[in-house]
Amino acid sequence: MSTLVSGRTGEWEVVIGMEVHAQVVSNSKLFSGSSAVFGASPNNHVSLVDAAMPGMLPVINEQCVKQAVLTGLGLNAKINKFSVFDRKNYFYADLPQGYQISQFKHPIVGEGEVKIELSDGSTHKVGIERIHLEQDAGKSLHDQHPLKSYIDLNRSGVALMEIVSKPEMHSAEQAAAYIKKLRSILRYLGTCDGNMEEGSLRADVNVSVRRPGHLLGTRTETKNLNSVKFIMQTIEFEVNRQIELIENGGEVKQETRLFDTTTGMTRAMRGKEDAHDYRYFPDPDLLPLTFDDAFIDELRMGMPELPDEIKYRMVNEYGLSSYDANVLTEERETAAFYELASDGRDRKITANWMSVELFGALNKAGIELAQSPVSPSQLGDLIDLISDGSISGKIAKEVFSEMFETGKDAKLIVDEKGLKQVSDESTIFAMIDEVLAANLDKVNEYRGGKDKLFGFFVGQIMKASKGQANPGMVNQLLKQKLDI
Amino acid sequence: MSDLLKMTATQARNLLLKKEISSVELLDAYQTAMEETKGLNNYVTPTFEVAKQMAMDADKAYSQGTASSLSGLPIGVKDLFCTKDIETTACSAILKGFLPSYESTVTSKVWKSGGVMLGKLNCDEFAMGSSNETSIFGPSVNPWSKKDGNNLSSGGSSGGSASSVAAGAALMSLGTDTGGSIRQPAAFCGVVGLKPTYGRCSRWGIVAFASSLDQAGPFTRTVEDSALIFSAMAGHDPKDSTSASLKVPNFSKAVHAGIEGLRIGIPAEYYVDGMDIDILELWKKGRAWLEQAGATIVDISLPHTKYALPCYYIIAPAEASSNLARYDGVKYGKRIEAETLDEMYELTRADGFGEEVQRRILIGTYALSAGYYDAYYLKAQQVRRLIKEDFDKAFNEVDAILTPTTPSPTFPLGAEVSDPITMYLNDVFTVPANLAGLPGISVPAGLSKQGLPLGLQLLASHFREDKLFSTASAIEKQAEFSLVPPRAAGDLQ
Incomplete structure (x- = not known):
């Protein structure tokens, strides 16, 4: 099935890549002992580490590491026995440390793939580039007070897997199939509950268009989409916007965009020139993450x-x-x-x-x-x-x-x-006799060639038996009686 | 008893065990000395009440026979350690008034061993400095300052920790060492300062400066006392991923082990231009003392030494720029209200951080920036590995390395503060051990011609603090450094 899109000036190929943030199923956060459960009242699941108190240090939660490896295995991906946690530095009110602990150069999982099936029955492989573990930020609440923003740190430090696909999807349908399949695999593995509404699975979608066979076009990234519908709407909107822009002599700008759920449209959030310099460097509070083949094999054995x-x-x-x-x-x-x-x-x-x-x-x-x-x-x-x-x-x-x-x-x-089926011949014969006797006129019509009445007799007999007569036997015995 | 201040920790402990003195008595002597030496500006937050209670608890422990290794010994704490319900500021305006709800691992181990907390000690702001002059509380003064002369620097960053022990205002104290912050002030004040192996003492609950270099350690008057308190401080902490899961041996034994047959390296690269002649002579003496004590002296080479200082001044600020991002006015500490979030950050951090801290945040931010990372941070990490390999090679041949602690004795306050580069040169001999994660100790070994204390530094391979204690003890014996600084508490004189 062709996925090319026709524009005013010819055909366009759509190229889509996705970064999925999947909240890891675990009792506690990635680097602290506080609960990672959703729905507590604000700032109730916050440890000293999550609040970035002076002198606090992160300690890796092994459960989260296992979940990431398991996810890698489920996506037929390369598991990296050596990976490194880096600090991604930026200031924001709901980022207490002033940096997010993530993985940059050495992620825990390398290349893998997801097989998707489309509505026409065709199958398609979408490559996985990498999966890395990182901390979630807290939540800023801007609607609680006319002048102030409130901060909820319950989510601060919760483990996320960022699953980065290769730019190998070419339509909204493929993207939808990919996210659904990915969600299904994560749920089978028990590594993410896949609850998109609660935000435990959300996607950043990269979209670009190009003339078939040409080099990749400039992409836009639309952030934080938390439903399959929004992902599809974003792609459709972006594809049309970009094609129209180029066909009218414009250029697509590399930028981060936001999706408006009420209008179904995306709008520019910040351009490339405003992009953060995250000043990544290896987190000196954490040793590189290493494990051996036995660790991986044990997880593989326990895979569903x-x-x-x-x-x-x-x-x-x-x-x-x-x-x-x-x-x-x-x-x-x-x-x-x-x-x-x-x-x-x-x-x-x-x-x-x-x-x-x-x-x-x-x-x-x-x-x-x-x-x-x-x-x-x-x-x-x-x-x-x-x-x-x-x-x-x-x-x-x-x-x-x-x-x-x-x-x-x-x-x-x-x-x-007393619903047991009646399969006794004499009982069924008795029912037949009763029904035929009560409908002699119809018996004559039937015998006169009105075959359709057979169904009527069957219905009457079943009704008389309260549905319990064995329908196969009713058919067979009724035929015997009528066709004498 | 007027001799109380003169006792070493080991001596005081013996008398406490024999009940010849009480913890409360000992504390009273120290609290009097604290008052008397107030002019040295060492204590930023004295904890008189807490100390009283702890001393009484210690006396009870002695009477019940449950005393621990440090029971009743008065100890001061650098204001970089978070102490529960006691103001912890890192000597910065941005943390003024901060009351931690938790106690650092190292201090809680010391209190669990019976130590009595005298108070929080002055230091450079966020431990960034070599003269204690970046402290929001003003500098700690070196008790070796002449009574009628210029005030001299205690060194830094742990200036208050060194000065208080030298002045008899603390029996022992805790400090931290990121590039020499224990050893340099120890040398300047004429006390013993130990920087343990990286990973030996937990960093949990210590305000972070440069995470890959920071290490807690003690100040004491003798090597024996150093081993005593260090044994209580050290040990694995599951809350610090970089802490080593090793058993802590009995270091007190090592103090008296002798150095017969040990091989001591003298690195050629530590002869630097502009080094004080007194220091050179002392270094020679140290070499001779060790030889007399039965050690073999070996000339060694640590070829990458000259890169250590520039390497340190990339890595430490880089880590600091990220570590100090949490002081943003949002959660605790100082906040200057503003219209927008960004403006609030700018005003709060501009007002809350001093000049030196801001300088290092800027240097570190620059070194990590896109386009500069490879040239600075990555290169510095590569150099760091070379420096470590130098030491690894050297320790295949020798048990310990002997160097001066600093290239010169202390200096008058205000003399170097305007010139950061000269100031940074103070750390030239101490920084390599931090980069390599090695343990180092500074022992007071003599006086300069102007009558200022000088220290010798010993370095050993990872987790071999025992060899430091044996060797430092040999120097201590022969140096017979028993002079009392002119501005020490009266009873110490």
Whole structure:
């Protein structure tokens, strides 16, 4: 699928790169013991180190290092056994130290890749340039007082991974697929909760345009986008803005831009000439970060199966459609639920039940899979009842509704309500006889050639049996009766 | 007892153990001396009440038999160590009134060992200076100043720490050494000053100047006392990533170990132009003393020595420019209100930092700037590695290195303050040890012709402070430096 964009003067190629800031899942901050949990009241999760009191020193949190390595492994990236923390110096009110501890020349993770799948089924690889660990800054609140700004340092010092992609995306759709896939991998790994609304995953998007085959154009960087929609809007807006600018004889300026969520437009924040000189240098309070192969291997051993591997198995071993496999692997919890529910059963039927009935009910109730009143084994038991002929598919739906409402087991509901399927020939014959006797006129019409009435009889019999008659047998036995 | 001020820490401790004197008595003598020597401007925050309580606690410990190594010994603390609920200013206007809610690792170890805190001692602002003249409180005065003559510098940055011990206003004191800030004032004031191996003492809770060079150390009147207090200060601290996870040996043993068979290096490069003749002679004497004590003298070369000072004056300001960024008026310390955030920063920092601190922040910021980083900071780091390699090679051949501590004795206050380059030259012999992370000690070894104390410096390889103590002790014995400065407390005379 071509991603070229037509302008007034010809075709343009869009080039997109992304820097994703992912908050590391960990109990405490990158260099201090205070809690990294979101949502505490302002300045409640602040240690002496986070507030940059005189004489305070950072100490690396090993958990955060493990999470970064795990992320690197999940992105098939090179893990650097030697990395260095640098100070990035700038003044801001919510940056207590006057510098951010980050990694500049020697990041903890090197080159890797993310495989994305597009709506037309094509796949595409997006290269990862590097991942480095860094501290988050605090938060400035400008709307609390008419004259003053307030500072909340809860976030100050929380560990972030900056995941830098190569400029290898060429459309808003690709960028969206990339961020979604990245988010999914991070969530599988448990290294970032991926919550974009709360800001634990946010992206800086670099966009430029060029004539196909030409050198890279000048890029703009739009900062701090915290939804897939905003990322796509930013790219679309920037592509159009830049093409129009160039086609009207202008030039794209290298600058940092801000996205306005209400207008869907970006605007210039600061130009290249105003760019900070961050005066990076290795942080003398910290030794270089080093670990051995055993450290990496242990993390590799504990790695969960990732969505691509699970999807491959679902399509090739379970025979699921690529679409179903995508739906079931988007979230780690969904895949795990499915594996449990479908284990030892018909994989396809289970997939259908999950994507239609269970997801439908969850959506309607507005709850997440984790809160599902029906457990994987309960769903599995229900499917067993269908497979062994105890209940029909139709009854099963009724049973499922009840399960979802009450949390009861399928078997219990079937027993309590007497919903077990009737497969006894003489009982079904008796029902047929009753229905035919009550509709003799229609029997004659049927025998006179009005075949369509067959469905009517089936419906009446099922109704008489309260849906419990085995539909296959009803069909077969009714045919025998009518076709005498 | 009028002899109280004359006792070394080791002697005082023995008498405390025998209950011949009490901690409170000892403290009273020192507090009287503090009053008497007020004119030396050593204490910026005396802590009389805290000291009283600690001395009483120490006496209780002695009576209960639970006394520790420093119980009841009066100790002053450079105002660079954060001390809980006691004003800590780094002798800067920007931290005036700052009350830490925490205690530095080194001081808390010293208090845990029973030390009695006399108060906070004067120093150069943020430890930047070699004469104690950049302090917001004015300079500490050297007790070797003639009673009717010019006031002389105690040296710096830990001027108050050196002067108070020399004047009998502290039995021992704590300082920090980034480029010579313990050894130079120790030499100027005629006391023993130890700069331990980088990583030996925790930096946690010490106001940072240059993180890769800063190290805490003690001032004492004898080498034996130095080993005593150093043993309490040293040790691994998980809160400081650069602190070494090594066991701390019993250094007191090393003091009396003797130096029979040790090899002592004399580096050719430490003969510098303009060096005081008295210093040269003292250096020769030191060489002879060590030989007499059974050591072998070896001429060695440390070829990159001449680059140490310029290298130091890139690295230290670079780190300082970043370390001092936190003093921005936002969270604590001084703030000058303004319309905008940037304006508030500018006014606060212009007003809160003195001239020398501002000079070093500017130098450091420049050295780290885009386009200059490679030429300055990176180059300086490369040179630093060469200097370290010089020492590594030398210590393959020798156990310790003997040099003068400073190229000249102390000078009148105000004499050098306007000329930063001359001032920086004070550190020419001390800076290399900081760059290489090595331990060094300055021992008082004689007087100049004008009657000013001179020090000899010993350097050893990483974590071999024991060799410093053995060698310094040999010099101490033969130098017999037992003179009392003219402006010391009366009872010390």
